[in-house]
Amino acid sequence: METxxxxxxxxxxxxxxxxxxxxxxxxxxxxxxxxAGVPGLCVFQIETSARGFGTIWxxxxxxxxxxxxxxxxxxxxxxMGATPAVVSxxxxxxxxxxxxxxx
Amino acid sequence: xxxxxxxxxxxxxxxRIRQDGDLLSGxxxxxxxxxxxxxxxxxxxAPIGVALALAQARIVLDTIAKxxxxxxxxxxxxxxxxxxxxxxxxxxxxxxxHLGCCIDLARRRGHRxxxxxxxxxxxxxxxxxxxxxxxxxxxxxxxxxxMRIPAMARVTKLPEGLLTELSKSNPVFAPGVGNYVAMGGxxxxxxxxxxxxxxxxxxxxxxxxxxxxxxxxxGGRRLAHRVIDEVLAA
Amino acid sequence: xxxxxxxECSARQRLALLLDAGSFEEWLPPAMRxxxxxxxxxxxxxxxxxxxxxxxxxxxxxxxxxxAQEGEFMGGGxxxxxxxxxxxxxxxxxxxxxxxxxxxxxxGGVRLHEANAGLIAVSEVMRxxxxxxxxxxxxxxxxxxxxxxxxxxxxxxxxxxxxxxSETGRLSMSGPEVIEASHGVEEFDSKDxxxxxxxxxxxxxxxxxxxxxxxxxxxxxxxxxxxxxxxRADASRPVVLDALEFEHAMLSDRLETAALAA
Numbered sequence: 001m002e003t004x005x006x007x008x009x010x011x012x013x014x015x016x017x018x019x020x021x022x023x024x025x026x027x028x029x030x031x032x033x034x035x036a037g038v039p040g041l042c043v044f045q046i047e048t049s050a051r052g053f054g055t056i057w058x059x060x061x062x063x064x065x066x067x068x069x070x071x072x073x074x075x076x077x078x079x080m081g082a083t084p085a086v087v088s089x090x091x092x093x094x095x096x097x098x099x100x101x102x103x
Numbered sequence: 104x105x106x107x108x109x110x111x112x113x114x115x116x117x118x119r120i121r122q123d124g125d126l127l128s129g130x131x132x133x134x135x136x137x138x139x140x141x142x143x144x145x146x147x148x149a150p151i152g153v154a155l156a157l158a159q160a161r162i163v164l165d166t167i168a169k170x171x172x173x174x175x176x177x178x179x180x181x182x183x184x185x186x187x188x189x190x191x192x193x194x195x196x197x198x199x200x201h202l203g204c205c206i207d208l209a210r211r212r213g214h215r216x217x218x219x220x221x222x223x224x225x226x227x228x229x230x231x232x233x234x235x236x237x238x239x240x241x242x243x244x245x246x247x248x249x250m251r252i253p254a255m256a257r258v259t260k261l262p263e264g265l266l267t268e269l270s271k272s273n274p275v276f277a278p279g280v281g282n283y284v285a286m287g288g289x290x291x292x293x294x295x296x297x298x299x300x301x302x303x304x305x306x307x308x309x310x311x312x313x314x315x316x317x318x319x320x321x322g323g324r325r326l327a328h329r330v331i332d333e334v335l336a337a
Numbered sequence: 338x339x340x341x342x343x344x345e346c347s348a349r350q351r352l353a354l355l356l357d358a359g360s361f362e363e364w365l366p367p368a369m370r371x372x373x374x375x376x377x378x379x380x381x382x383x384x385x386x387x388x389x390x391x392x393x394x395x396x397x398x399x400x401x402x403x404x405a406q407e408g409e410f411m412g413g414g415x416x417x418x419x420x421x422x423x424x425x426x427x428x429x430x431x432x433x434x435x436x437x438x439x440x441x442x443x444x445g446g447v448r449l450h451e452a453n454a455g456l457i458a459v460s461e462v463m464r465x466x467x468x469x470x471x472x473x474x475x476x477x478x479x480x481x482x483x484x485x486x487x488x489x490x491x492x493x494x495x496x497x498x499x500x501x502x503s504e505t506g507r508l509s510m511s512g513p514e515v516i517e518a519s520h521g522v523e524e525f526d527s528k529d530x531x532x533x534x535x536x537x538x539x540x541x542x543x544x545x546x547x548x549x550x551x552x553x554x555x556x557x558x559x560x561x562x563x564x565x566x567x568x569r570a571d572a573s574r575p576v577v578l579d580a581l582e583f584e585h586a587m588l589s590d591r592l593e594t595a596a597l598a599a
């Protein structure tokens with residue numbers, strides 16, 4: 001297992017306090033939990049069974065953050081070897097659940 | 104331990120326990136107290152198929168009908184459920200559930216039900232007998248496991264060495280009667296004066312499920328009890 | 338209204354679509370991170386909810402308690418935490434007396450990675466189910482996931498008041514692969530899907546009387562069947578001596594018929 005962590009500055013605070021969960025921990029899949037976090041930051045914590053893909057994770061995460069720029073948010077992931085496409089999909093699904101709750 | 108030796112240790116010659124294939128059944132009297140006991144169980148490391156589950160259920164039902172309040176001793180020696188397509192077709196899980204429901208009804212009707220693993224309890228073989236009694240006990244030489252570690256390693260695709268190493272500090276993975284005691288699954292081991300152990304069990308076995316609490320107190324299963332409490336308090 | 342496949346939904350999707358809209362209140366939700374320490378020790382990925390969502394909800398207006406197993410996580414296998422969530426739910430039902438307990442069961446049985454803990458946990462669930470039934474609270478199982486309901490969870494399902502299945506669902510004790518590994522491919526060819534479903538699938542189980550209701554692979558169909566199951570006058574089927582004698586006679590006849598036919 002590998003743990004990856006990215007703390008990115010964000011400028012769009014998310015109002016919603018109810019955590020959002022999408023996805024399932026299964027082969028080729030992942031679960032994404034989005035909840036309230038530290039103001040001004042979007043903190044991503046990933047636990048993955050597929051080791052050595054840090055560069056790709058960083059790219060996917062930065063890409064997502066560039067699109068949404070969440071702040072005061074904590075994104076936690078349990079991954080079991082999902083492709084970057086599936087990771088992006090789940091992140092977007094989770095983000096949509098938050099969409100109505102931006103200030 | 105073979106059942107005849109066990110029976111002699113528990114009851115001397117004052118028992119009418121008989122073996123019919125893999126099925127054990129009969130009656131015994133506890134000399135010290137004069138209390139009659141119904142006996143039902145298996146031997147020969149029996150695979151539990153539909154027929155054997157039903158045979159045991161029949162004895163429990165007869166005990167409920169004919170001997171109100173009589174205590175029952177479940178003698179467990181099994182290699183697990185019968186692995187045959189025919190048993191699946193006939194609903195082995197239904198037959199096993201039925202046995203479990205019969206034992207559970209006996210408990211609710213005031214029969215003390217004690218499980219004793221006197222030889223083997225493998226896989227799901229005793230999940231609807233010994234494990235659904237008021238309490239389940241075992242002799243120290245008993246073999247209790249879900250699966251041996253090499254097989255577990257193959258099926259889970261985990262390294263055998265890792266499982267073996269972790270077993271030294273975590274009773275969850277590996278076979279062993281001691282692990283089941285630590286986790287609360289087995290209430291205690293019967294050693295020395297087996298007769299005294301039986302009398303004590305009949306007297307002190309709980310009628311509510313204390314296993315999560317025991318697992319917590321003994322340190323072998325530290326979360327179950329707390330999680331249950333958290334759900335109750337949520 | 339177009340059908341939504343129950344089998345293709347995740348546990349949480351089933352809850353969202355099956356229960357009265359927005360009524361599900363989850364206990365020990367994912368954000369609480371009540372997870373398996375044993376999987377972590379084995380460096381196996383954990384799930385925030387350890388593969389089961391439990392809580393309170395309304396179904397057709399009735400207040401019920403509900404549990405949904407995620408069959409895709411560890412095959413829905415029962416580990417220490419997973420099992421304790423289910424046992425806790427049932428014990429709470431004893432205390433709070435909902436109209437019913439609903440079990441969306443999808444499980445391979447004991448989670449092998451947590452072997453001993455899983456076995457004891459399943460046993461605790463069984464006892465708790467029977468406690469709830471003895472209190473007159475109906476417990477209903479829904480089985481329609483593609484992973485089926487096997488092993489100890491299959492026995493748990495058979496300890497509940499009523500079972501609703503779809504054809505896609507399977508209810509059995511041992512998986513076909515285990516039987517094949519033990520007694521060979523002539524005993525059970527696990528790759529013969531038709532054979533597998535003829536032996537363990539919902540259609541066969543319904544025909545044999547081993548489940549009470551057969552519905553389409555559709556969440557709405559499961560919802561309707563669940564509402565009907567908990568609303569009927571005999572929703573709670575007390576485990577009494579007469580009932581067990583009846584069951585015994587039926588199972589004995591079945592065994593005898595099979596022996597004669599052989």
